[in-house]
Amino acid sequence: MPTEQLSNEIRELNLSYLMLAQTMIRSDKAQALFRLGLSEDVCDLIAAMSPQQLLRVASRNLMLCAMRFDDSLVWNLLTERHSPRQAADSTASRLHASVLMAGRAPAAA
The missing domain is CATH 1.10.4000.10 (Flagellar transcriptional activator FlhD)
Incomplete structure (x- = not known):
């Protein structure tokens, strides 16, 4: 480009x-x-x-x-890249990702 x-x-x-x-x-x-x-x-x-x-x-x-998050755990939860056993509970994964993201401090002024 x-x-x-x-x-x-x-x-x-x-x-x-x-x-x-x-x-x-x-x-x-x-x-x-x-x-x-x-x-x-x-x-x-x-x-x-x-x-x-x-x-x-x-x-x-x-x-x-x-990108607010450089944590692979958050990205794996957001993209639902995890084992088939966990895939059945994607709602819990999204909730877990939301909790992790909410716990991050906002950018400094």
């Missing part, structure tokens, strides 16, 4: 993420804090940003959103 196209894709992803985050925060801040994994200070900043600020921040050549 050419560098310019990659930069455009990153900008579009960033803008979509910021717009979604802002909508979530303005709609239900407590739920947004949990779902986004951001600190309250960062949520307040995003909620207060103007459309011009969102576009300016989104135009950085770095992805603003990142």
